[in-house]
Amino acid sequence: MNHDTLYKKPSLYEKYRKLVKYIAKRLVLIIPVILIxxxxxxxxxxxxxxxxxxxxxxxxxxxxxxxxxxxxxxxxxxxxxxxxxxxxxxxxxxxxxxxxxLGYSVIKNRPVKDFIGRYFFNSFKVNIFSFVLAFSISIYIGIKSAVKKNSWFDKGWTIFSILGISLPHFFIAMLLIFIFAIILRLLPLSGMVDPMGIRPTYQYYILPIMVVTLGSLAPLIKYVRNSMLEVLKQDYIRTARAKGLNEKVVIYRHAFRNALIPIVTLIGFWIPGLFGGSIIVENIFVWPGIGNLMRQAYDFKDRSVLVIALVFMALLTLIGNLMQDVGYSLVDPRVREGGKK
Structure with missing residues (x-):
């Protein structure tokens, strides 16, 4: 018998067959949920x-x-x-x-489909970059703080996390505006583009991205640190160290992979926030995003805009929940196999 036949590697579909069926089932269930x-x-x-x-x-x-x-x-x-x-x-x-x-907008005096996509995209550009930046930084700092527990590095970032969680986004925004736009005059106060064409467009992105990143960074660092600390207490980590494995292998291959399971939860919650979670920030910086548009629509009772935006947010929340479950199965094979080894 052919050796390759005996030890044929399973295809990608066979390996993730249960996951594919689960995703298909959840996508079908989204239809009645979004209707309700x-x-x-x-x-x-x-x-x-x-x-x-x-x-x-x-x-x-x-x-x-x-x-x-x-x-x-x-x-x-x-x-x-x-x-x-x-x-x-x-x-x-x-x-x-x-x-x-999608209906007719009162505040824009034209069909909703003609402009709402642009507002969603404007919010997406700021928030997706902010989330990727905050998530990347928090992973590094959270892991290092957990490994160096009670060090000056850990204490310093713990204080930063407490301050970041305590301070509201509008206060952070006002503080950064005062420093970078009023005192130093390095960045513009608000808007998205310079009508005179003097300032480069990227400068208008810096302050909103900084505010959203700092607002997201503090809770993420705290969450990653606590998750890593919990995993580092487990017996299998002590066993891996006792076997003489390299510390980086223990931290990043064994500990961090298991610490990712609760962290994946945050990603699902952040997806709707990529569009509507920065309403205050968008209003402060007069940023033409969906959060700013929703506030205007509520003020002027623009029903067509409100109902489309809210239904889309609900759909994003459902997709975020689905991504959480998919993320669990990718991080932990036991979830993908239904708890069977």
Missing amino acids: ISLIIFTIIEFMPGDPLNAFLNPEELTGTAEEVIKKREFFIEKLGLDDPFIIRFGRWWGQLLRGE
Whole structure:
């Protein structure tokens, strides 16, 4: 018998067959969940205070005598389908959504699909870079702090973590603006581009990225450090050291891999935050992101923008939860095999 046949390496699909089936099942389950969530969001938005007709019409269109105004209102209510039962309007909204029609924005005076993608992308550019930067730094500092427990390095970063968790993002933003934009005059106060074309565009990214990174860095360092400390207490770590394994092998190959299991949880929670978690920061820096757009939409009762943005956030949360489970299975093979060795 052929030696290669006896010891044939399993294919990638065979190795991760259970994981692939699990992901497929979870993706199917997302459909009814997002329908229920969208129904809840649609209900809340529909019953917001204010006349929904005012979101579609200018005051000049409802002028004239009292009878004329009533007739005009009745005409537009019937035309827009506002007198239809709630469930009919919800079904019509989903039908429009599946056709790529996201509604009409009051604050922008144009279809939502024409501009909302740009706002999501603007938030993504700042937050994804900030998260990658914060996660990379926190991994290094968290591991080193755990290994050098109670050293000056550990104590210094512990104090930084406590301060970072205690200080709100708007305070960090104001402090950095005061130092870099007002005193040193190195960076612009707000905006995304220089209308005069004098300052390079990248300078407008620095302060928002710094604020989001510093705000994320403190809890991440604390979380990585605590997770590593818990793993370093385990018996198998002491056994690995007793066998004479190199300390870097013990830390990065054995300890850190197991410490990643709770850390993976954070990644799922951060995914929705890549778009909507920096509303305060975007408003401080007048950054044209989805957080800033949602605040404007709430102020002006722009229902079309709010419902699309909130449903998309809910979808991101579900995808984040799925990525958590996938991450668990990739980090720990026991999860992938259902607990069987």
